[in-house]
Amino acid sequence: TMKLDAKLLRYMNSEEFRVLTAVEMGSKNHEVVPTPLVAQIAGLRNGGSHKILGELAKKNLISRVTNAKYDGYRLTYGGYDYLALKTFVKRGSVYSVGNQIGVGKESDIYVVADENENQLALKIHRLGRISFRTIKSKRDYLQKRKSASWMYMSRLAAMKEYAFMKVLYENGFPVPEPIDNVRHCVVMELIDAYPLRQITGVQDPGQLYSDLMNLIVRLAQHGLIHGDFNEFNILIKENGNPVLIDFPQMVSTSHPDAEWYFNRDVECIHTFFKKRFNYESTLYPKFKLDISREFSLDIQVAASGFTKKYQQELESYQLELGEYSRNYDNVQELDGSSQGETDESTETGSNHISLLEDKDLLNADSEDVSADIKSVSTE
Numbered sequence: 001t002m003k004l005d006a007k008l009l010r011y012m013n014s015e016e017f018r019v020l021t022a023v024e025m026g027s028k029n030h031e032v033v034p035t036p037l038v039a040q041i042a043g044l045r046n047g048g049s050h051k052i053l054g055e056l057a058k059k060n061l062i063s064r065v066t067n068a069k070y071d072g073y074r075l076t077y078g079g080y081d082y083l084a085l086k087t088f089v090k091r092g093s094v095y096s097v098g099n100q101i102g103v104g105k106e107s108d109i110y111v112v113a114d115e116n117e118n119q120l121a122l123k124i125h126r127l128g129r130i131s132f133r134t135i136k137s138k139r140d141y142l143q144k145r146k147s148a149s150w151m152y153m154s155r156l157a158a159m160k161e162y163a164f165m166k167v168l169y170e171n172g173f174p175v176p177e178p179i180d181n182v183r184h185c186v187v188m189e190l191i192d193a194y195p196l197r198q199i200t201g202v203q204d205p206g207q208l209y210s211d212l213m214n215l216i217v218r219l220a221q222h223g224l225i226h227g228d229f230n231e232f233n234i235l236i237k238e239n240g241n242p243v244l245i246d247f248p249q250m251v252s253t254s255h256p257d258a259e260w261y262f263n264r265d266v267e268c269i270h271t272f273f274k275k276r277f278n279y280e281s282t283l284y285p286k287f288k289l290d291i292s293r294e295f296s297l298d299i300q301v302a303a304s305g306f307t308k309k310y311q312q313e314l315e316s317y318q319l320e321l322g323e324y325s326r327n328y329d330n331v332q333e334l335d336g337s338s339q340g341e342t343d344e345s346t347e348t349g350s351n352h353i354s355l356l357e358d359k360d361l362l363n364a365d366s367e368d369v370s371a372d373i374k375s376v377s378t379e
């Protein structure tokens with residue numbers, strides 16, 4: 001359904017690219033971009049862009065939306081993937097796309113290669129993949145927000161992941177080397193290792209256990225908590241050394257619930273080692289006793305551009321989604337076809353935190369794109 005189609009990169013002509021780009025630019029201010037606006041941004045006659053819009057929809061890069069007020073188009077995951085890949089290719093950080101190696105609830109991971117045939121990992125964030133359409137209450141605000149914000153939320157998650165990975169890597173933590181970030185995608189070092197989850201026996205469980213607990217403690221001494229420190233997000237290399245991945249849920253030790261997140265990370269490892277390796281240790285770090293903050297990487301991350309505001313927007317989305325999926329088990333996966341559903345425009349409850357999209361952030365995305373539009377039009 002949502003496979004990355006790298007072949008499209010080769011087969012798209014410049015007019016199609018120009019129209020696709022126009023749909024992305026239009027999405028900054030319109031959930032559904034009116035057809036005449038697409039033509040206007042792309043600088044094509046209405047009739048000319050009409051045909052191209054049809055082609056792009058057939059390729060699943062955009063989807064047509066018909067609602068009460070007007071007809072228009074919306075970028076699909078496929079279209080957003082395409083635009084991100086195109087930028088990676090232009091920057092030289094990705095040259096070819098290989099196999100998919102991971103599917104998470106909210107991400108897809110592919111092996112890619114750069115121009116020098118170095119293999120890398122591409123993580124595509126897919127927040128909002130869960131659909132709430134089946135839930136009875138039509139007035140529920142999540143239903144509306146999901147479709148309005150999947151691009152923005154996925155982009156925030158990628159931006160956060162890249163910012164944390166960079167600061168951790170630069171400070172000597174065992175994480176993949178971050179290579180590049182565009183839109184909802186992160187390119188990073190491909191780690192030749194298996195998740196701890198898949199490992200049935202280790203030479204010295206006690207050593208690995210204390211390495212992992214020390215990692216949790218060292219992170220906290222630097223002002224950070226991973227927040228999802230479990231057997232899926234720890235890769236074990238052949239030499240037995242762990243590598244930590246998956247950072248969109250990291251929190252600062254100054255977070256009001258820091259101790260709770262810290263204890264959950266510790267508990268995850270403790271429980272896993274008991275079950276998998278029949279190993280139970282007395283080494284059990286305590287947030288209050290063991291953590292004296294020595295560095296403030298949380299502040300470095302904020303300074304790098306992933307600001308507190310972005311952090312809060314993403315966090316409130318993640319919290320609500322988490323709560324929501326615990327309460328309802330009838331969530332569905334979105335596929336290409338269901339993205340073009342009609343919109344509910346009824347106003348909704350007011351007791352939620354506003355997640356207004358940041359126009360500056362989205363404008364930054366289309367800078368490279370507007371340059372393309374210019375170069376296309378002077379060809």
Ligand code: ADP
Nearest residue numbers: 102104105106107109121176189190191232246
């Ligand atoms: P999710 O948020 O979906 O859990 P992860 O970042 O944890 O995404 O990645 C999912 C899976 O993909 C991991 O469990 C791991 O098997 C694989 N993976 C992710 N990043 C890398 C990497 N840099 N190198 C090798 N494998 C990776």
Ligand code: MG
Nearest residue numbers: 104232233246
């Ligand atoms: Mg993970």
